[in-house]
Amino acid sequence: MGLPGLLGLLVLLLWPQIRAEEGILHATDAENSSTEKDYCITYNSNWTALPSTFVNATYYKLENLTSSTLCSASEIPRVDLKDKAVVVMAGKCSILIKGVIAQSNGAKLLLVASKDGLLLPQDNRTGFNDLTIPLAYVRYKDVVGMSQVFGSSISVTLYSPPFPPFDYSILVIFLISVFTVALGGYWSGLSELEDLRPSPSSDEMQQRKPKDENVTFTPLTVILFFVICCVMLLLLYFFYKWLVYVIIGVFCLASAMSLFNCLSALIRNVPYGRCRISCFHKSAEVRLLVLAAFCIAVSVTWAVFRNEDRWSWILQDILGIAFCLNFIKTLRMPNFKACVILLGLLLLYDVFFVFITPFLTKNGESIMVEVAAGPSGNTEKNGESLVEVPAESNVTHEKLPVVIRVPRLEYSAMTLCGMSFSLLGFGDIIVPGLLAAYCRRFDVRTSSSSVYFISCTIAYAVGMVITFIVLMVMKTGQPALLYLVPCTLITSSAIAWMRKEMKKFWNGGAYEIMEQTDNAANEENITRGEQELE
Template structure:
């Protein structure tokens, strides 16, 4: 298993969905004729409940103080801001300190203009319990778009339209995840049948080469893998700024390799382009050469345009699907015992870093959420939106999620695009169990019973995840629902079929019977007849020479 695979796979666990609180600033410019516009803002709903429409909201005259940072009351000591909305720069001090000064000066609404991205506000304001003034972030370039000047009055208000309870992006993610898990498990079964089938001419080197392409997890390596996951997550938490680019580079290489493996499996039966070209004592088929060039080009395209949110999510999802498919097919669990250890430990890992670490970290944010959304740096209460909202923003995100834009969200047109997310780990980790079930079906000649049952259980687990997501209106660790559904279902099927011991231990259960069956199918009818005649002659010779007679072939 190459180093790049180890680096990437430890990052494939669940990335919690981030719900930045977005709203709108409704602006009315009193001119002839009057003009109205909406601008995107971020706010904290626990600090500032907003109306759902601007029609019944209170308007305030806007005072442009965007040349000031408002870190001292002396900056506006000679400026009348009473009963007005003011806009200041996001510099030098925290937004809560600015709000305290604005409130004491009589302002009714505070807008903070950001030049480096649109942050959102967290819940820690223990030192500012008396604040009642509404607070929101706005892009600095949009403040400039308002073209405020002393000759015209601008009135503003804040509101937040109702977000639909159900969004069709959830359905798209459901279909992607179930399709990837099912196809990955089925592909792993085909690979298992290929490994069991003897190589033409009895070429043992070819058979061993096929098996070397796969990696088998033992219970010990599973435990080691989970430890590496914990260490890697902590390193990302403390050194995100540098490691994120390492992860992007590794994902670029791994996704190109995965795309090549998936496409080469599709084109292997196409009878064109099989002529070979040689270089440095090595040869490669022409079609594989062009396919490799195409996959590298696709991966590099993603790297260059990874922050173009309007369309690059499609390419990232395609690379992510092939990435997950390749890992599900390549990584093999030797038995159900290893599956239980892996899924159980990763479930505890997921729950601990999502729900427990907020009680440990000083800012009250879970380590998993912090890594998934990007670090907040040294900005006190501030952290940035899930997606960079400025063309020059350097707030990179880990490329280990399936992203689908929320199709019915107002922010798609006014604010930055909002995405529903699913971590690669929520596909790969249960997918390894589904793949094991399919290989068990192959080895035990049990048709598709384990494979179908585990795939359906995965789909049910995803539905439960989305139901809880909608009801609680917050990101969920999907493994919390996927692991019990898949493990319990697989165990029940094995118990009902009285195969629980074989299913638990894995290994060579009924392998000899299946190998004989496959090998017999590989021979021609004449070979079978000759084999039977030889066996008959051997039996006759043994009978004539006594019970202990031997025959050498």
């Protein structure tokens, strides 16, 4: 699997489902309402409920205070803010503090302009229960554009178009995830059959030595991996702007290798084009060399154009599927005990860093969400303080490439806010996929007609459905492992109990060794007993 693969595995769990809550700022000329224009905003629906349309909405005259960050009352110029919408610059303090100051001076709406694109309002609301005015982020370039279009006479209102009744991007993600888990598990089973196939030079059935690229996780290795994951997440939290490029590089290398492994497994079954070339006393098939060049080209193309949202997501998903398939096939769980330890620890990992860390961090932010979303807009960590970072309006913040991305084409605000994506982390595919792969290999070893593998795959699909239902009901990102782990573990355990194979399923390959040892010991005891009788 190599160092790139192991490093890639350390970060595949760092991305929960995150969706920016987007809305629209509808601006009109306060003196001539026939002129109007829309701009994109981001807001927190847990703080503010926006109407679904601007029809019959209340408009407020906009007061442009972008020369101020509004972090103290002394920054307010001598203007009347009563019953107005106010736009100020981001930076120096929380959007909630700006909102309190604006509300105390009579403002009815606060817009915070950012030069670094749209931010996500995710601050800790504790202690701000009296804050009732709507808060939203807007691009600074849009504020400048409004002034050029409408002059100083601007009236604004906010609204958020409803999402369509059914989001087809979720269906696509569901099909991709279930397909990847099923195919990865099936491929792992084929690899197990290859290992069990007798050697051509032997007359007896002998188990082949596992291939070098296969890696087995023992319970101790699982615990060590869990600790490394926690350390890696904390390092990314504090040193994101440097480590993100390391992760991008690792993903490029690991995904290119994974794509080659997946495609070469297909090509080797084709009986054509097997001509070879020799160099430095080594030979290789020409078609595999061409395939390697193709995989490297796909990975490099994605790396160069990774921020082109209109089409780069296709390459990322192709590389991501190959990445997940290769790991599910390559990384082997020795028994169900190791699966329970791995899935249980990573479930706790997901829940702790998403739901518990907001109570431990100074700003009430989730470490998992903070790392997944990237650096917070126009600020960066500098020791103990937050300092404003000058940037152009077209700056793109790097994101960790550890997700399957599918655009939400039906969303009506897409043209204003850019492409909106539904996301699923690689960890939500690979971690349950390792259990499905173990079930498939257990089926192969026990000749159980794929009952464990099929049941686990169906349980994974049911867990994904539950995840999406909760996502749509709660309207906020969910750690998918919270639903996938119980579904897959409980189902696999139930099948083992029903078939009365729990001991064998729990111990896996070790059970056969134990059984052989017990049989040998029993035979030795019987022989010894017979000798004593004689």
